Amino acid sequence: MVTISLAMIVKNEEKNIRRCLNSVYGVVDEIIIVDTGSKDKTKEICSLYTDKVYDFKWIDDFSAARNYSYELATMEYILWLDADDYLLPEDVIKLKKLKKNISSEYNAIMMKYVTGLDSKGNETFSYYRERLTKKSCNFQWNEPVHEYLDTSGPIGESNIRIIHGKKRKTALKSGRNLKIYERYLKEKGYLSPRGTYYYARELKDHNRIKEAINQYELFLDTNMGWLEDNIAACSDLAKCYFEINLDTLALTTLFKSFLYDTPRAEVCCQIGYHYQEKEEYERAIYWFQLILTLKMPKNCWGFMQPDCWAYIPLIECAVCYDRLGDYKKALQFNNRALKHKPDSIQAKRNQDYLQKKLSAL
Incomplete structure (x- = not known):
């Protein structure tokens, strides 16, 4: 049986954090909490579950905070969750089984991230994320926002589901992610292909349609995107074209998605x-x-x-x-x-x- 560190970054999550920690408490062997500036009772609540609660000065970089949390982890594998994520009881059982039987050949395990449920609890939207990684591989988080773990080597897939609940205050309403991208662009002058894609999504969500179109087109023109992001970008770009009544361009873009798969x-x-x-x-x-x-x-x-x-x-x-x-x-x-x-x-x-x-x- 392997050991697992749960590594989390949090801020003002007093309404969500209990559900998250309760769902995995007793399954993980260590809980690392990195707080990026909470003003509520988040740290007090976390202290009921672990004595490993640390402060991190927020620098508009999610990867920096997550990498710090990973540095503090001491177990064989590291699991990450956001405060509004949680596991259902049946998935907790699966996690216990995975912990017992995981093959040492895998450097990382992908798990399904369920971000949409209907009133009956059926999935309406999901995708996979890298969730469990070997500490010894020293994988690093990348991108200041919409960050990802740069994994390599044998990667396994699990049917464990991580459920994403609704936040009290969304990043969309605050414009946080968009501000981070625009500050990064101002300082660096460029975004990675992946950053360009997610920047386009933020622009679209803020109804800055023409700017979003420009960024989606720029992303697709790089020919450097992940296949699934390319398909999703075609879908989103088409929505933008439909929004401004450019139906022919919208349909052409949807048909373009068939080139990828x-x-x-x-x-x-x-x-x-x-x-x-x-x-x-x-x-x-x-x-x-x-x-x-x-x-x-x-x-x-x-x-x-x-x-x-x-x-x-x-x-x-x-x-x-x-x-x-x-x-x-x-x-x-x-x-x-x-x-x-x-x-x-x-x-x-x-x-x-x-x-x-x-x-x-």
Whole structure:
């Protein structure tokens, strides 16, 4: 059995930190807390779980703070969590099992990061992050914001899920990440390809659409991005083009995503929605039905929206066939959607509506 240090950086997380630490307390062998300037009771709460609570002067660099936390870790492996992350009981069991059986050949273990759940607890958005790494490898965090661990060597994949809860105050509202990027640009004059991609996302989220377009295009032109980031950038860039009514450029960008890998359901949904909004229902149906022939990529660590691979195309095919007056086909697709999501209020309402339409014929 290996030993694990939990390394965290925190600030003003008194409303989140208990849930996080409670979920892994007793499983990890050491808890390292690096506080970057809390004004609330975060440090007091953390002190109930560990005596290893340290201060770090904030310098607008998440990687610097995380690297400091990793330097303080003393166990064989290091696990990182944010204060609004937590593990469900079934995933705690999996973590205990991994701790007992992990192969020494792996330098790092990827875990699923679930950032979206519906009211029933089903995943709506997820991707993978490097979560558990060997201390002896001395892997370093990079980038001042939207940081990542630069890992190498054999990397394993676990089905352990890390759930991301909502923060009390989001970085988007404060503009924190955008300010960090702009300060970095002012001082350094450039961003890495990955930094350019995430800077574009921040600009888009702050509705600075034309600036976001410029950065997305710059990122894609480097041809240096991770495949999954390239696909996500095409999707986001298309949204920006649609926002300013450049539909042809938007569609061209979505089609460009197919150059990186087989078509993704999330992208095909965007195309289908576009034609649906234009009331070109047969073209919309083509793209929604195409999704039902696709296979979800294996070992994909990028952004995934499970509903886009079955439920959404089925329910939207039902909507499109209804608009075309083919209620029988609409009901067939809606029933298939119900099988995927038996508790779907929309599908249940559609079913009642379509059955009445058919009985009136």
